[in-house]
Amino acid sequence: MAADGDLGIEARGVTRRFGPVEALRGLDISVPYGQVTALVGANGAGKTTLLLILATLLAPDSGTVRIAGHDTLTRPAQARDALGWMPDTFGVYDQLTVDEYLVFFADAYGLPKQERAGRVRALLSLVHLEDHLGRPVHALSRGQKQRLGMARALVHRPRVLLLDEPASGLDPRSRIELRDLLRSLAADGVAVLVSSHILSELEEIADRVVLVDRGRTAGDHAMAELAGASARVAWRIRSLEPERLATALAGLLDGRPSMRATALPGGTEVGPLTEAEAAGLLAELVRADVPVTGLAPAGSALESAYLAMTETRR
Amino acid sequence: MTARGIGLVARQEIRTRLRTGRWKVLLAAWFLGVNGLGLLFRLALEAGENSPRDEPGVPMFGGVLLGVLVLMLLVTPALSGQSVNGDRERGTLATLQVTRLTPAEITLGKLAAAWGTSLVALLLTLPSLLLPVAEGAIGPGRALVVLVVTALLVGVVCAVSQAWSALLARSVTSILMSYVTMFALLVGTPLLFMLAIPITAEEHGPEEGGDVVYTEEHTERIWWLLSPNPVVVLADAAPRLPETEIVIGDRVMRRSPSSDPLGELSRSVRDIREGDGTYENGRNDGPAVWPWGLAFDLALAAGATALTAARLRTPLRQVPRGVRVA
Numbered sequence: 001m002a003a004d005g006d007l008g009i010e011a012r013g014v015t016r017r018f019g020p021v022e023a024l025r026g027l028d029i030s031v032p033y034g035q036v037t038a039l040v041g042a043n044g045a046g047k048t049t050l051l052l053i054l055a056t057l058l059a060p061d062s063g064t065v066r067i068a069g070h071d072t073l074t075r076p077a078q079a080r081d082a083l084g085w086m087p088d089t090f091g092v093y094d095q096l097t098v099d100e101y102l103v104f105f106a107d108a109y110g111l112p113k114q115e116r117a118g119r120v121r122a123l124l125s126l127v128h129l130e131d132h133l134g135r136p137v138h139a140l141s142r143g144q145k146q147r148l149g150m151a152r153a154l155v156h157r158p159r160v161l162l163l164d165e166p167a168s169g170l171d172p173r174s175r176i177e178l179r180d181l182l183r184s185l186a187a188d189g190v191a192v193l194v195s196s197h198i199l200s201e202l203e204e205i206a207d208r209v210v211l212v213d214r215g216r217t218a219g220d221h222a223m224a225e226l227a228g229a230s231a232r233v234a235w236r237i238r239s240l241e242p243e244r245l246a247t248a249l250a251g252l253l254d255g256r257p258s259m260r261a262t263a264l265p266g267g268t269e270v271g272p273l274t275e276a277e278a279a280g281l282l283a284e285l286v287r288a289d290v291p292v293t294g295l296a297p298a299g300s301a302l303e304s305a306y307l308a309m310t311e312t313r314r
Numbered sequence: 315m316t317a318r319g320i321g322l323v324a325r326q327e328i329r330t331r332l333r334t335g336r337w338k339v340l341l342a343a344w345f346l347g348v349n350g351l352g353l354l355f356r357l358a359l360e361a362g363e364n365s366p367r368d369e370p371g372v373p374m375f376g377g378v379l380l381g382v383l384v385l386m387l388l389v390t391p392a393l394s395g396q397s398v399n400g401d402r403e404r405g406t407l408a409t410l411q412v413t414r415l416t417p418a419e420i421t422l423g424k425l426a427a428a429w430g431t432s433l434v435a436l437l438l439t440l441p442s443l444l445l446p447v448a449e450g451a452i453g454p455g456r457a458l459v460v461l462v463v464t465a466l467l468v469g470v471v472c473a474v475s476q477a478w479s480a481l482l483a484r485s486v487t488s489i490l491m492s493y494v495t496m497f498a499l500l501v502g503t504p505l506l507f508m509l510a511i512p513i514t515a516e517e518h519g520p521e522e523g524g525d526v527v528y529t530e531e532h533t534e535r536i537w538w539l540l541s542p543n544p545v546v547v548l549a550d551a552a553p554r555l556p557e558t559e560i561v562i563g564d565r566v567m568r569r570s571p572s573s574d575p576l577g578e579l580s581r582s583v584r585d586i587r588e589g590d591g592t593y594e595n596g597r598n599d600g601p602a603v604w605p606w607g608l609a610f611d612l613a614l615a616a617g618a619t620a621l622t623a624a625r626l627r628t629p630l631r632q633v634p635r636g637v638r639v640a
Contacts, residue, residue: 018633052639095330105409105413
C-alpha cells in the first residue's frame with residue numbers, strides 16, 4: 001500500500017481562488033482507509049471545490065494533495081486508478097442502456113474484457129438496479145440515476161471514494177441502502193469521503209466529521225466523541241402548561257448565558273445539554289410542579305456542532 | 315494514447331448520436347436533397363445549348379462536386395461544433411476525464427466520430443457524383459483524388475469546429491464561430507485577395523515623351539491569400555482532363571475541354587500565381603496552388619486538435635470564464 005501508511009486522502013494547506021473569490025484558504029484533510037469521513041459545511045464553504053481538487057479535475061493553487069499516496073498534480077493517472085468519484089450533479093448518456101453505460105466506463109478504466117460483464121452484473125446488484133438490465137438510462141428515476149452514478153464510481157474497485165451529496169434525490173429506502181453500502185465499503189478497507197447537508201444521516205454513516213468553514217478546516221471530530229453521552233445537544237420539552245414551563249425555565253436558566261430556551265410549536269427547545277444535565281433539568285422542572293409530558297433530544301450532536309460553528313461566523 | 319482509447323470514445327460518441335433518432339430522417343433528407351439537385355443540374359445542362367462535342371458529364375461532375383463541398387462545409391460545423399462544450403453542458407465530460415482515457419484519446423475519438431459522420435454524408439452524395447464517372451466522362455482517378463481532398467477538407471472543418479467547442483463555454487457561440495471560420499475560408503480569402511490587388515499594384519510611367527500611365531498588378535505576390543480556400547484547393551488538386559483534339563482541315567488543334575468548372579478555376583488560380591498580369595489562357599500551366607492551401611488547412615486542423623487536447627487536460631489550473639468543471 002501507499003508509503004504514507006493508512007491515509008486514502010491526504011491534503012495539506014490547499015488553497016484555490018477563482019478570480020477574486022478565495023474558495024479554499026489552507027484546508028487540511030485526511031481520510032483514513034476503512035472509515036467513512038463526512039465533509040460538512042455551509043453552502044459556499046468550499047466543499048465542492050475541495051472535492052473537484054481531490055478528484056484530479058482542478059489543480060490547487062498551493063498545497064499538496066495525495067490520493068492513495070499519489071500526488072494529484074504530478075501523477076494524476078495513478079491517482080485516478082485509485083479513485084472513485086461521484087459529483088453532485090452529473091449527466092448520463094440517456095441513449096444507452098444501464099449495462100451499456102457501465103460497460104463503457106469499465107472499458108474506459110481499462111478493465112479486461114472477460115471481467116466486464118461479471119463486474120457490471122455485480123455492480124447492478126450492489127446498487128439494486130439488476131431489474132433494469134437492458135433498459136435505457138433515460139427511463140430511470142432521479143434516485144435510480146443517482147444509484148447508477150454510484151455504480152459507475154465503483155466500476156474499477158477504487159480504494160478511495162469521493163461522494164458529493166450522494167443522498168440528494170434518494171427516497172428513504174435508497175438512503176438506508178446507500179448507508180449500508182458505504183458502511184460495507186468502509187469495512188472492506190475503502191477510504192470514503194462524503195459531503196452532505198443531511199446531518200442526521202451522516203451521523204449514522206460517518207466515523208469522522210470534518211467541518212469546513214470559509215475554505216478552512218474548522219474541526220475534525222470522531223463521531224463517537226460528538227455523539228456520545230457527553231455530547232451537548234438541544235432537548236425538546238413538552239408540557240401541559242407551556243406558560244408555566246416558560247416561567248420555570250426562565251428561572252432555572254437565569255445566570256447560565258450559554259443556555260437558551262426557545263418556544264416552538266412542537267415544544268420548547270433547551271440546550272445545549274448533556275444527557276446528565278438534561279436529567280437534572282427534568283428533575284428541577286418536576287420539583288417546580290411543571291406538568292412535563294415529554295423530554296427528548298432535538299436534533300443531533302452533529303447538527304449542534306455544525307450550528308455552533310456557523311454561529312461564530314455571524 | 316492508444317488506438318483502443320480513441321476507438322472507445324469514437325464508438326461511444328457515434329452510438330449516442332445515432333440513438334437520438336432523427337438521424338435517419340436527416341440523412342434521408344440530405345440524400346434526396348443533394349442527389350435531387352444534382353439530377354436537376356444534369357437536366358438543365360442537357361436542355362441547355364451545348365455543342366455536341368461537350369459531354370454534359372464534365373460540367374455536371376465539377377458543378378455537383380463544388381456544390382457538395384460547400385454543402386458539406388455548411389453541415390459539418392453543426393456536427394462537431396458542440397462536441398466538447400455540449401458534453402460539459404450535459405455533465406458527461408468530467409466523468410470521462412477522471413477515467414484512464416487521456417485528453418488526446420478523448421479529442422481524437424470525438425474527432426474521428428464527427429469526421430466519420432461527415433464521411434457518411436459524403437458517401438450519400440456519390441450517386442450524382444459518380445454518374446459522370448460511370449458514363450466515362452470523368453476518369454476514376456480524377457474522381458478518387460477529388461473525393462479524398464473533399465474528405466480531408468471536411469476533416470479540417472471538423473477539427474476547427476471541435477476546437478471552438480473546447481474553447482467556448484456555450485455551444486451556441488461555438489457553432490457560430492465555426493460558421494464564421496468557414497465563411498472566412500470560403501468568402502474571406504477571395505475578399506482579402508481582391509482588396510490586396512490594388513494595394514500591391516505598381517504604377518508605371520508616364521514614359522518619356524508620352525503620357526500613358528498604366529498600373530501593373532502583382533498577383534504573384536498575393537496568390538497565397540487564395541490558397542487556403544477549400545474551393546480553390548479542391549479545384550486545383552483535381553487532375554486535369556485530357557485535352558481534346560480538334561481537326562479543322564489539315565490542322566490539329568488541342569484545347570482543354572470547355573465547361574469544366576474545376577479546370578477553369580484551377581487555370582485561373584495558377585495564372586494568378588504566375589502573375590504576368592495577362593490572364594491569358596496559357597498553354598503552359600503555372601505551378602500548382604493546392605499543395606500550399608492544403609498544407610495550410612491541414613496545419614490549421616492539427617493546431618486546432620492540439621488546442622482541443624490542451625483544453626481537456628486536467629487538473630485544470632485556470633478555469634475559463636463560464637466553464638463548469640463538473
